[in-house]
Amino acid sequence: MSSFLFRKRASSSRCWGVLCRNPKAESQFGNLNKPPKPQNVTCAVEIPRILDPGSSSFSPKTSKTLSGSLQNIKNLIASGESFGLSSNLGVPVVKSLCGFHGGIATCSLVRFYGAQAAQEPSTADGLTVDRILNSEWSIMAEDESDWKSHAAAIAQSVHLIKKRLQWKKLLVRLDMLSVELNKPDLWNDPVHAGKISREHGSLMGKMKEVKAFEQELLEHVDMIKLAREENDAELESESMKALLEMRRTSKEKETQALLAGEQDPCSCYIEVQSGAGGTESNDWAAMVMQMYKMWAQRHGYKMTVVDEMPGEIAGIKRATIKVDGEYAFGYAKAEVGVHRLVRISPFDSNKRRHTSFAAVAVTPILGDVSAHVQINESDLRIERFRSGGSGGQHANTTDSAVRIVHIPTGITATCQNERSQHQNKASAMAVIQARVDQLEMARQTQKNAQYSQSLTDITWGSQIRSYVLQPYRMVKDLRTNYEVSDPDSVLEGDLDGFILSYLSASLDKDEDDR
Amino acid sequence: MKLSLTPKLSTFLKPSLASTPLRRSLCSSSPSPPPPPISLKPQTPLFLRPPIHSATSSDLQQWQDWAKTLASSVGSTFANSDNGPDSTLLLRELNWLVDDAVQQGIENGQRKIRLRVSLEELYLLWKQRIEERKPFQYIVGCEHWRELVLCVQEGVLIPRPETELIVDLVGDVVKGEEGLREGLWADLGTGSGAIAIGIARVLGTGGGRVIATDLSPTAISVAGFNVERYGLQDVVELRKGSWFDPLKDVEGKLAGFVSNPPYIPSDNISGLQAEVGRHEPRVALDGGVDGMDDLLHLCKGAASILKPGGFFAFETNGEKQCKYLVEYMENEARGSFCNLSIIPDFAGIHRFVTGFHK
Numbered sequence: 034m035s036s037f038l039f040r041k042r043a044s045s046s047r048c049w050g051v052l053c054r055n056p057k058a059e060s061q062f063g064n065l066n067k068p069p070k071p072q073n074v075t076c077a078v079e080i081p082r083i084l085d086p087g088s089s090s091f092s093p094k095t096s097k098t099l100s101g102s103l104q105n106i107k108n109l110i111a112s113g114e115s116f117g118l119s120s121n122l123g124v125p126v127v128k129s130l131c132g133f134h135g136g137i138a139t140c141s142l143v144r145f146y147g148a149q150a151a152q153e154p155s156t157a158d159g160l161t162v163d164r165i166l167n168s169e170w171s172i173m174a175e176d177e178s179d180w181k182s183h184a185a186a187i188a189q190s191v192h193l194i195k196k197r198l199q200w201k202k203l204l205v206r207l208d209m210l211s212v213e214l215n216k217p218d219l220w221n222d223p224v225h226a227g228k229i230s231r232e233h234g235s236l237m238g239k240m241k242e243v244k245a246f247e248q249e250l251l252e253h254v255d256m257i258k259l260a261r262e263e264n265d266a267e268l269e270s271e272s273m274k275a276l277l278e279m280r281r282t283s284k285e286k287e288t289q290a291l292l293a294g295e296q297d298p299c300s301c302y303i304e305v306q307s308g309a310g311g312t313e314s315n316d317w318a319a320m321v322m323q324m325y326k327m328w329a330q331r332h333g334y335k336m337t338v339v340d341e342m343p344g345e346i347a348g349i350k351r352a353t354i355k356v357d358g359e360y361a362f363g364y365a366k367a368e369v370g371v372h373r374l375v376r377i378s379p380f381d382s383n384k385r386r387h388t389s390f391a392a393v394a395v396t397p398i399l400g401d402v403s404a405h406v407q408i409n410e411s412d413l414r415i416e417r418f419r420s421g422g423s424g425g426q427h428a429n430t431t432d433s434a435v436r437i438v439h440i441p442t443g444i445t446a447t448c449q450n451e452r453s454q455h456q457n458k459a460s461a462m463a464v465i466q467a468r469v470d471q472l473e474m475a476r477q478t479q480k481n482a483q484y485s486q487s488l489t490d491i492t493w494g495s496q497i498r499s500y501v502l503q504p505y506r507m508v509k510d511l512r513t514n515y516e517v518s519d520p521d522s523v524l525e526g527d528l529d530g531f532i533l534s535y536l537s538a539s540l541d542k543d544e545d546d547r
Numbered sequence: 548m549k550l551s552l553t554p555k556l557s558t559f560l561k562p563s564l565a566s567t568p569l570r571r572s573l574c575s576s577s578p579s580p581p582p583p584p585i586s587l588k589p590q591t592p593l594f595l596r597p598p599i600h601s602a603t604s605s606d607l608q609q610w611q612d613w614a615k616t617l618a619s620s621v622g623s624t625f626a627n628s629d630n631g632p633d634s635t636l637l638l639r640e641l642n643w644l645v646d647d648a649v650q651q652g653i654e655n656g657q658r659k660i661r662l663r664v665s666l667e668e669l670y671l672l673w674k675q676r677i678e679e680r681k682p683f684q685y686i687v688g689c690e691h692w693r694e695l696v697l698c699v700q701e702g703v704l705i706p707r708p709e710t711e712l713i714v715d716l717v718g719d720v721v722k723g724e725e726g727l728r729e730g731l732w733a734d735l736g737t738g739s740g741a742i743a744i745g746i747a748r749v750l751g752t753g754g755g756r757v758i759a760t761d762l763s764p765t766a767i768s769v770a771g772f773n774v775e776r777y778g779l780q781d782v783v784e785l786r787k788g789s790w791f792d793p794l795k796d797v798e799g800k801l802a803g804f805v806s807n808p809p810y811i812p813s814d815n816i817s818g819l820q821a822e823v824g825r826h827e828p829r830v831a832l833d834g835g836v837d838g839m840d841d842l843l844h845l846c847k848g849a850a851s852i853l854k855p856g857g858f859f860a861f862e863t864n865g866e867k868q869c870k871y872l873v874e875y876m877e878n879e880a881r882g883s884f885c886n887l888s889i890i891p892d893f894a895g896i897h898r899f900v901t902g903f904h905k
């Protein structure tokens with residue numbers, strides 16, 4: 034066992050030396066970056082706090098595996114870290130560094146590392162995840178106890194996950210952000226600095242999580258080889274189990290990697306607007322809205338109607354719901370666009386076939402208040418909606434709908450579903466805030482076009498999906514060609530097939546984006 | 548000339564002045580200990596009652612279907628006759644009635660639904676809503692106002708959405724003005740206590756206090772209930788009496804005072820929307836011949852009740868009354884006030900007059 038321990042240490046420090054996994058490296062890291070003299074009191078106080086979480090944010094996990102204890106490895110696997118979801122690796126570093134409580138001067142004292150800091154992890158005998166992938170070991174069913182098959186399956190997942198995270202672009206962006214963060218004048222603009230450091234933290238977290246997963250895979254491979262050398266059947270079967278466990282987790286991680294966008298974890302608004310065509314169209318818009326309500330319910334999201342403008346005879350002209358819950362935006366963003374219905378209209382006495390359209394828009398609700406665009410009170414026009422008469426003591430009404438117009442952008446929001454005007458105003462204001470934020474993000478997206486991708490710029494674009502009830506029955510996504518022959522189930526909110534296939538198609542299409 | 552107002556003024560100030568002294572001697576209570584003995588026990592609003600009733604889901608559904616049909620049958624007849632609610636609004640109210648009457652969260656898998664009021668009473672309540680035009684807020688016993696849920700009952704004016712803004716006006720004024728924020732405020736004619744509670748909350752914990760007065764014992768008891776529900780007994784003190792009468796001891800000391808006094812001209816009362824005219828207390832609505840009796844009385848007293856720099860805000864019937872008041876304060880109370888402004892509500896109607904005591 035002792036030789037094993039020794040080798041593990043050796044191989045580990047080779048891979049991770051730069052990221053300072055062992056205490057020695059940590060203190061080096063500290064010394065390296067400690068300024069000759071603290072520039073003010075804040076710095077003196079902040080430095081230990083900064084360096085400590087900074088280095089420990091990823092070392093506890095890996096240093097446990099250093100000891101070679103299988104129990105620790107199992108714990109690690111069982112803890113089921115996921116990409117993007119619990120990116121506790123790295124994020125705290127940046128929070129305590131450059132979050133708004135971090136103090137301004139402190140940040141310039143700390144060096145930020147970009148992607149180059151991470152080297153390719155490998156086994157003791159130089160096997161890397163890429164090599165596993167290239168060896169084209171055959172992947173067999175999970176119950177086949179074959180480490181190569183497991184390893185190949187996991188490596189493939191890692192490959193897919195990297196693709197979904199747009200790995201190469203992520204690394205480039207990370208480098209750019211690090212350069213940015215190391216600029217001495219960064220904190221002259223604290224808002225910008227906050228944004229940069231948040232993004233850096235989140236990307237760093239994702240990057241490290243993938244790296245840690247790769248590392249874990251290679252460590253299990255190391256151990257299996259070792260167990261074979263030393264005829265340690267128990268160790269071998271433990272490691273095999275661990276690999277199998279990893280293989281299973283990797284599937285979840287693949288899905289989670291679909292939702293790695295910055296706003297994906299947010300709650301969101303879904304707005305449905307009926308196209309031209311009167312009652313038939315309004316009815317279709319109501320059906321679409323109902324579909325999202327049921328979808329939200331299936332996911333256990335909290336759903337509230339913010340605004341609803343009924344059609345004259347049936348259906349809705351427009352409605353907005355708020356969907357509260359983790360990753361609501363990440364999923365719902367796949368629904369943005371125009372949805373088309375073909376059916377024999379129940380509103381047509383001649384029983385003719387009609388085609389109607391409904392447009393869907395989705396807006397994330399940023400959880401981080403500091404990321405909100407500042408809205409000036411004077412830029413708003415607030416109106417009582419549907420008011421008439423003298424009002425005041427003359428009128429008793431439970432209708433206190435409010436419309437808010439954000440004059441510079443022309444963005445309008447109405448809310449009438451709360452029971453007080455104050456709350457209607459607050460809800461409408463929240464919609465305005467989310468849309469203004471979204472507009473700003475779209476602007477930023479255009480600026481950083483080489484990294485960000487089109488998912489976030491929401492347009493009312495072209496048709497994305499077609500629902501045919503007559504003469505045949507089918508729902509088909511025009512972007513992915515994913516189709517289902519049971520429109521009822523789709524209209525009852527069974528949308529995940531469409532959503533996931535769209536998300537993977539849009540993220541996986543770049544063939545060599547690694 | 549503008550001064551032609553003066554003779555009229557004295558004539559319609561008389562009724563309210565004459566009517567008060569009788570009640571005053573009985574009602575004005577000593578400043579402490581608060582609150583004054585409340586003889587009337589306010590009704591518990593629906594949403595606060597225990598869910599001791601039950602119904603099968605199909606019986607409840609049957610009631611709901613019946614209620615929907617009744618609401619739909621209204622169409623826009625009320626709206627056309629007196630600006631009352633149309634079916635869409637009534638249907639929304641029905642949903643809220645269900646929200647308040649049905650205990651939420653335990654319906655899953657349970658055939659019996661727990662209710663805060665019996666099914667028979669639900670039939671009765673909805674009949675009252677539609678056939679008697681009883682205001683929805685009296686049906687459920689509460690009004691959602693700002694972020695508050697205030698209990699209301701017959702005999703107390705249902706706070707209006709427009710009035711929410713008075714609290715915002717006060718909020719703006721006390722922002723960064725410790726002298727005002729930590730001072731003593733008054734809400735005259737508090738009704739359900741809405742404005743007083745709203746102000747107490749914007750004053751925060753800095754030591755500012757609010758005196759809320761009303762002539763109506765029902766209002767005082769309902770306001771007391773609401774104040775207690777929001778745990779503001781130590782901040783809001785209720786005093787019964789006519790306008791300035793219960794405030795003798797704080798003359799010249801108020802950092803601010805606000806009021807939404809009755810302001811509807813007497814002639815208009817008979818033509819009011821049924822929900823208002825038939826059900827809300829006349830004493831809360833009728834402002835005399837021009838609707839200005841109480842407003843002018845309040846304006847007259849403003850200078851002596853406020854401390855220097857003190858703020859006031861009144862709600863009015865609209866542009867005409869606003870102009871009238873501003874003119875009055877500029878001309879009659881020359882030199883006493885500054886920064887007089889007229890502020891519109893969200894419907895664009897000139898609704899509030901505000902200003903500061905010099």
Ligand SMILES: C[S@@+](CC[C@H](N)C(=O)[O-])C[C@H]1O[C@@H](n2cnc3c(N)ncnc32)[C@H](O)[C@@H]1O
Binds near residue numbers: 426706736738790832
């Ligand atoms: C229009 S209501 C306003 C109620 C409450 N402030 C609101 O905004 O919802 C007018 C209130 O003034 C009260 N009131 C009428 N005459 C009064 C008087 N002479 N002295 C004190 N209060 C009076 C009424 O009882 C009523 O509660």
